[in-house]
Amino acid sequence: MFEFILLFIFFWWLFSRNEKRKERKRRLFKPSLDQEYKELIQSSDNSTGIALSVKAYLLDVLDDDNNDREKYSDARLAQGQEILDKAGASALYFMADIATQLSIVASAQINGIPNNVEADLRGSATPANIINKVIKI
Structure with a gap:
């Protein structure tokens, strides 16, 4: 059970990190x-x-x-x-x-x-x- 929670947190962190990076790129390359x-x-x-x-x-x-x-x-x-x-x-x-x-x-x-x-x-x-x-x- 503990391993499942740790794996979930790791993958959540990994995917959310990529989303933040994509959001920063969008703000940098397409200014309003x-x-x-x-x-x-x-x-x-x-x-x-x-x-x-x-x-x-x-x-x-x-x-x-x-x-x-x-x-x-x-x-x-x-x-x-x-x-x-x-x-x-x-x-x-x-x-x-x-x-x-x-x-x-x-x-x-x-x-x-x-x-x-x-x-x-x-x-x-x-x-x-x-x-x-x-x-x-």
């Missing part, structure tokens, strides 16, 4: 979007570089709009593709988060709702100032 975003935020060098790239991209798009340049020019598309290549799918999530913050600030200003960006800018709320305020590095 949330895992990529978490990794992007945790690595300070990478997230700072990507944040600077996104900020420069938004300011360049704004400059193109102010100077009546082509809206979807090859230069802007290449710049956006470079950001996506560098950061992966998490860059899209990061840019969508920034766009959401910008739309919330804009709707608050239109509706006359005071917010922290308006309080910090004190009447000088240009699009470039709002981008610089929202994307802090």
Whole structure:
């Protein structure tokens, strides 16, 4: 009876060890979007570089709009593709988060709702100032 229990424990340990190993491999080789975003935020060098790239991209798009340049020019598309290549799918999530913050600030200003960006800018709320305020590095 005692040998049966020991054999059962040994085989249970052997099979559960392989399952844990397979689970670790799955997590390592197939990261989800949330895992990529978490990794992007945790690595300070990478997230700072990507944040600077996104900020420069938004300011360049704004400059193109102010100077009546082509809206979807090859230069802007290449710049956006470079950001996506560098950061992966998490860059899209990061840019969508920034766009959401910008739309919330804009709707608050239109509706006359005071917010922290308006309080910090004190009447000088240009699009470039709002981008610089929202994307802090």
